[in-house]
Amino acid sequence: MIYADNAATTKISKSAADTMYSLMQETWGNPSSLYSFGQKAKEVLEKAREEIAAVIGADPKEIYFTSGGSEADNQAIRSAALLGAKKGKKHIISSAFEHHAVLHTLNKLEQEGFEVTLLDVHENGIVLPEQVEEAIREDTCLVTIMFANNEIGTIQPIRAIGEICRKKGVLFHTDAVQAVGHIPVNVRQDNIDLLSASAHKFHGPKGVGFLYAGKGIRLDSLIEGGAQERGKRAGTENVPGIAAMATALKEAAAGMEEKSARTKALRDLLIEGLRQIPHSALNGDAASRLPGNVNFCFEGIEGESLLLLLDDKGIQASSGSACTSGSLDPSHVLLAIGRVHDVAHGSLRLSIEDDLSEEEIGYIVQSVKEVVEYLRGFSPIWRDLMAGKKEFIL
Amino acid sequence: MALYSEKVMDHFRNPRNVGVLEDANGIGEVGNAKCGDIMKMYLKIEDDIIQDVKFETFGCGSAIASSSMATELIKGKPVSEAMQLTNKAVAEALDGLPAHKIHCSVLAEEAIRSALEDYHKRMDS
Numbered sequence: 158m159i160y161a162d163n164a165a166t167t168k169i170s171k172s173a174a175d176t177m178y179s180l181m182q183e184t185w186g187n188p189s190s191l192y193s194f195g196q197k198a199k200e201v202l203e204k205a206r207e208e209i210a211a212v213i214g215a216d217p218k219e220i221y222f223t224s225g226g227s228e229a230d231n232q233a234i235r236s237a238a239l240l241g242a243k244k245g246k247k248h249i250i251s252s253a254f255e256h257h258a259v260l261h262t263l264n265k266l267e268q269e270g271f272e273v274t275l276l277d278v279h280e281n282g283i284v285l286p287e288q289v290e291e292a293i294r295e296d297t298c299l300v301t302i303m304f305a306n307n308e309i310g311t312i313q314p315i316r317a318i319g320e321i322c323r324k325k326g327v328l329f330h331t332d333a334v335q336a337v338g339h340i341p342v343n344v345r346q347d348n349i350d351l352l353s354a355s356a357h358k359f360h361g362p363k364g365v366g367f368l369y370a371g372k373g374i375r376l377d378s379l380i381e382g383g384a385q386e387r388g389k390r391a392g393t394e395n396v397p398g399i400a401a402m403a404t405a406l407k408e409a410a411a412g413m414e415e416k417s418a419r420t421k422a423l424r425d426l427l428i429e430g431l432r433q434i435p436h437s438a439l440n441g442d443a444a445s446r447l448p449g450n451v452n453f454c455f456e457g458i459e460g461e462s463l464l465l466l467l468d469d470k471g472i473q474a475s476s477g478s479a480c481t482s483g484s485l486d487p488s489h490v491l492l493a494i495g496r497v498h499d500v501a502h503g504s505l506r507l508s509i510e511d512d513l514s515e516e517e518i519g520y521i522v523q524s525v526k527e528v529v530e531y532l533r534g535f536s537p538i539w540r541d542l543m544a545g546k547k548e549f550i551l
Numbered sequence: 552m553a554l555y556s557e558k559v560m561d562h563f564r565n566p567r568n569v570g571v572l573e574d575a576n577g578i579g580e581v582g583n584a585k586c587g588d589i590m591k592m593y594l595k596i597e598d599d600i601i602q603d604v605k606f607e608t609f610g611c612g613s614a615i616a617s618s619s620m621a622t623e624l625i626k627g628k629p630v631s632e633a634m635q636l637t638n639k640a641v642a643e644a645l646d647g648l649p650a651h652k653i654h655c656s657v658l659a660e661e662a663i664r665s666a667l668e669d670y671h672k673r674m675d676s
Contacts, residue, residue: 459587461611465563478611479587487587499584535569536609537591538584 164508170360173401180397205403214343226334227258229353229368241298253493281442282311304336308490309441310450319348338409361405365398419511420448430522451507457539458532556646562616579665590662613652621659
């Protein structure tokens, strides 16, 4: 099996899994219990908080554990919106290609009377700091722009956007689910007020993540109940998951530079190989891009068929076609960078890591070539394109 | 549980009657690229019998499988019988389709019907 869908999820690391298992077996007390067995679990929890805070340059008191990236996004945005509303500020700025955890939360806020401006992300999939500056109004309470896009991997100018937000006195949230553990993220240097992350994207377990909220930013709780997480997130803490997340993040941070260089080299090899397929195009900026992200459109074919046939060849990937999104529209990310429907349906995302060999990259290229050619062989669109009845887009 | 039934995967992996019929006397194309599915059916009808049928499809796994199954269901059948083909019959023959993929079988029914209408039009003129 060649696993090339690390943007969907990653395999839990050995040490993170070991951490989890031993805690489940040995330190399974409730961190809220006052006897020493419970307090031992509390210690584990607080150590994880310190370790995670250290990796992203935060203070441990600024880290709140959640069930994952989506919850963190929801809580960050809702909290900032509530703070804004108290001051009569009900305008939020975001981008057109955010994750649905952000976009759907913003949709709800619109129904509740907020106004949302979604910035254009251009053909290369990058928001410019100037756009943010121009969009900020007197009543803007929040700017939320993702650190790196989950489909096309483009890295946003977060530090510059954060600087503008600081200057204008507007809260800045970033969904850093795809970035944390993969590229350097530092909340102080990058001028970030609120940040969401998810453990299973950096070889931690599923169902756990964290929200960073800078000092003085009052969070609104989504889940009411006990006083866990300083009253901002009720429910007995997922101690094994949280500790495993810290283990995975420390590991990812320690090996980042080397791993990133190796992954980038493989990514560029893969991009070069896939570019050879006629009437194809790379989606998203080639340079400001996550180390392992490759995303292509192939004209004349549909993505789901491509995925199923690649699966038969032992390659796991994903697509932004309508059939894989569960709606009639292809990926909103591809539409946001200006890909027309016809082409957006034929997309392929390969998100790799450095565990692949150059031979395996070659095998992926060869397999994609074969499958694309095969599917084009009985595609009525391809026939019309080849016959000159339709014009090629790519 | 897998996304698709064994039958769907079989017809997707080894589509029957795929390609073009140069001497087709009934051709139908339905769907559009915007929605991500296009099916084109080629029929060769003689003595009111569908002697041969081929298809070309741009679409997902179930769209390809539905096209393939639809061609199998009408091949060698009288035109009147082919006119009765329903999407339900296509989906059932495939041992079912996921709810959000039923439209693929509808498209297959429409493609066959469109090709038969084209044949009738040609016969009338």
